Amino acid sequence: MRLDYLSIFPAYFDVLDISLVGKAAINGLVEIHAHDLRDWTHDRHRTVDDTPCGGGAGMVMKPDPWGEAFDEIIGTESDPSVHVIFPAPSGTPFTQSAAAELSSAQRIVFCCGRYEGIDHRVIDYARSMWTVHEVSLGDYVLNGGEVAALAITEAVVRLVPGFMGNPESLAEESFSAGQDGLLEYPLFTRPVSWRGLDVPEVLMSGHHGRIASWRRDESVRLTRERRPDLTDSDSSGIH
């Protein structure tokens, strides 16, 4: 899997070198390429923004640098196997199932907006050429797309076959199919008693059926408490 990042702050992606994603890059599982959008400007100030047509506050990212960067990084041929991701507050909420789908992609290009956002024609052009995803991390606004791109990268790359030492651990995570899309149950390890707080007895019973039942009940309880929106989804297994 090749991952490209287009940003006016490409140094944001240096952190991928120290993470497990960096280890995956060393193992050849993924390739990471961060690019400075300003490399595709031609004026002395390396300008990437301009005032919004129709007025309004702030600045909008000009389309020209994006188009020239696309030509060089992705090419000028249409290819639906290339996934282009635009993190944006107006995007579709990013989910674990979206991460799972993207984990089989061979090419992902992240377009990290700043200022008020990117000229919409950039997104329209990308849609005419590749598979585009406009996604948001949640109902809040960051200062740009870089942090969202990092979060999406981690969610996707950890699902790439060969990344996780023990792929079985993926099956029991929150939102995973193995959990019926429920939140993960509470986890405990030794010591059994810590500051007057004990590990639930059932987990020390060695009775696998009772343990599985307790864990399921806890997942259902937590999901009902914290994410009632998930309890009606088809994958949740609870209604």
Ligand SMILES: COc1ccc2nc(C(=O)O)sc2c1
């Ligand atoms: C201008 O580009 C932005 C600005 C805020 C922002 N917030 C995001 C989020 O997912 O919360 S993505 C994103 C991109």
